[in-house]
Amino acid sequence: MKFNTKTIHAGVHPDPATGAIMTPIYQTSTYAQPGLGEHKGYEYSRTHNPTRTQLQNNLAALENASHGLCFASGMAAIDAVIRLLSPGDEVIATNDLYGGSYRIFTKIFASCGIKFHFVDMSNHANIKAHINDKTKLLWVETPTNPLLKIIDIEAVATIAKASNALLCVDNTFASPYLQRPIDLGADIVMHSVTKYINGHSDVVMGALVFNSKDLLKRLSFIQNSCGAVPGPQDCFLVLRGIKTLHLRMQRHCENGKKIAHYLKTHPKVSNVYWPGFDSHPGHDIASKQMDDFGGMLSFSIKGDKLEDAQAFISKTKLFTLAESLGGVESLCGHPASMTHAAIPKEEREKAGLKDSLIRLSVGVEDVDDLIDDLKQAIG
Numbered sequence: 001m002k003f004n005t006k007t008i009h010a011g012v013h014p015d016p017a018t019g020a021i022m023t024p025i026y027q028t029s030t031y032a033q034p035g036l037g038e039h040k041g042y043e044y045s046r047t048h049n050p051t052r053t054q055l056q057n058n059l060a061a062l063e064n065a066s067h068g069l070c071f072a073s074g075m076a077a078i079d080a081v082i083r084l085l086s087p088g089d090e091v092i093a094t095n096d097l098y099g100g101s102y103r104i105f106t107k108i109f110a111s112c113g114i115k116f117h118f119v120d121m122s123n124h125a126n127i128k129a130h131i132n133d134k135t136k137l138l139w140v141e142t143p144t145n146p147l148l149k150i151i152d153i154e155a156v157a158t159i160a161k162a163s164n165a166l167l168c169v170d171n172t173f174a175s176p177y178l179q180r181p182i183d184l185g186a187d188i189v190m191h192s193v194t195k196y197i198n199g200h201s202d203v204v205m206g207a208l209v210f211n212s213k214d215l216l217k218r219l220s221f222i223q224n225s226c227g228a229v230p231g232p233q234d235c236f237l238v239l240r241g242i243k244t245l246h247l248r249m250q251r252h253c254e255n256g257k258k259i260a261h262y263l264k265t266h267p268k269v270s271n272v273y274w275p276g277f278d279s280h281p282g283h284d285i286a287s288k289q290m291d292d293f294g295g296m297l298s299f300s301i302k303g304d305k306l307e308d309a310q311a312f313i314s315k316t317k318l319f320t321l322a323e324s325l326g327g328v329e330s331l332c333g334h335p336a337s338m339t340h341a342a343i344p345k346e347e348r349e350k351a352g353l354k355d356s357l358i359r360l361s362v363g364v365e366d367v368d369d370l371i372d373d374l375k376q377a378i379g
């Protein structure tokens, strides 16, 4: 089955009781058991819920993986992965990382005795420099947030395999429409389903997908023991959102491309970060591992003044100032004061993240209206 068919059909089936085409919302915490030790695969909804099962199967299929698990948020999914580790273990992670991932690593798990190294993974020597026999996990985000750096998933997977470490890829920015890390050798793919996968800015959810039966056993145990599961209503909404993932992504990519080119020629714009440009340092790898370049881009205004970023943000009308990304509506953000505020200024600047940087999540509106809005806001 091709991707555009999977979004609609994979992992879901008409309801056996009624024939309902759409997966019902099984709003129940528990299930009648016909006799002692007998059940129909469902005992309690923290462990399993039929609406969640269909969503998990659908997500696994989209990523060409065997198993999927959904969590109450992207952060809960990340939490479950790190719980696979033990005190003394080490993790090597992308330095240009989602702020919440940096926060859970450094503020929650570092005090449990897990050591994190943050490196620029576009240079493989930086990864190899930190690998030792305690390295149990490599954590990759690509494209990165907000500088849209590209990391070669296949190359990092080779390094991970050679050192018996797991590779987890946060695929939130690309979505499975653009990039399928399992095919490139990753062990686990993590998603903030909140973003492109759901796509309508009305649910917070996370997911993990993977092939290994051993990971299924261990991660299901963590999911059930720690209990950060999504409710059936949210699973239904995400299943509905996914049915148009391919259509939305196609338009996000088209609009993103036109806006990147518009900004590039704007006399007041100094840098545009978008992997579709030939001049982008990760362009060749992006062309190899992604099917298109997505609807996320960042830019800075000439002079690199915080006031200019503030003025832009106060003038936009269609681009709404908000956290998050990947919804049908266009959003703009100021990483230094919003998504990346948890990262100390010193660390931010080391990663090249200036105070003047503006991030756009380009929606699926008419691109001419979006460009008009940018034009009047940049001035």
Ligand SMILES: *Cc1c(COP(=O)(O)O)cnc(C)c1O
Pocket: 073, 074, 075, 076, 098, 100, 101, 141, 145, 170, 172, 173, 191, 192, 193, 194, 195, 204, 205, 206
């Ligand atoms: C939003 C986001 C997360 C966290 O997901 P939540 O659903 O907000 O908990 C993790 N990684 C990336 C890249 C994100 O954009």
